[in-house]
Amino acid sequence: MPTCKHCGTQWAWWQTVKRSFTISPGLPCPHCEKEQFVTKRSKKKTAMISFIFPIMIPIMSIIQASIWTILIVYPSMFILAISLYPFLMELSNEEEFMF
Numbered sequence: 001m002p003t004c005k006h007c008g009t010q011w012a013w014w015q016t017v018k019r020s021f022t023i024s025p026g027l028p029c030p031h032c033e034k035e036q037f038v039t040k041r042s043k044k045k046t047a048m049i050s051f052i053f054p055i056m057i058p059i060m061s062i063i064q065a066s067i068w069t070i071l072i073v074y075p076s077m078f079i080l081a082i083s084l085y086p087f088l089m090e091l092s093n094e095e096e097f098m099f
C-alpha cells in the first residue's frame with residue numbers, strides 16, 4: 001500500500017483506488033492533504049499490467065473464445081487490475097516524468 005512521503009501515513013486500499021481516478025497528476029493525501037505523486041517505477045509497473053489487455057486479444061482469437069467468455073474475462077481482468085493497483089503504487093513528494 002502507498003505511504004505518504006510527507007506524513008508517513010499508509011493509505012487504505014479504498015482511499016488509493018478513489019484517489020487514483022483523478023485527472024490531476026497530484027494525489028492529495030487523505031491524512032495531511034499534501035499533494036503526492038506516483039513514482040516513475042510505480043508507473044512502469046502499472047503500465048505493464050495495462051499491456052495484458054491488448055495481449056489478450058490474439059490469445060482470445062487463438063482459443064476461439066466465445067463472446068460470453070470475452071464478456072466475463074475482460075471485466076474480471078479490469079477488476080483484478082484495479083484491485084492490484086494500490087499494492088503497486090508508490091508515492092513521492094515530487095512529480096517524476098516517464099521520459
Ligand SMILES: [Zn+2]
Pocket residue numbers: 004005006007008009029030031032033034
Ligand atoms: Zn500525508
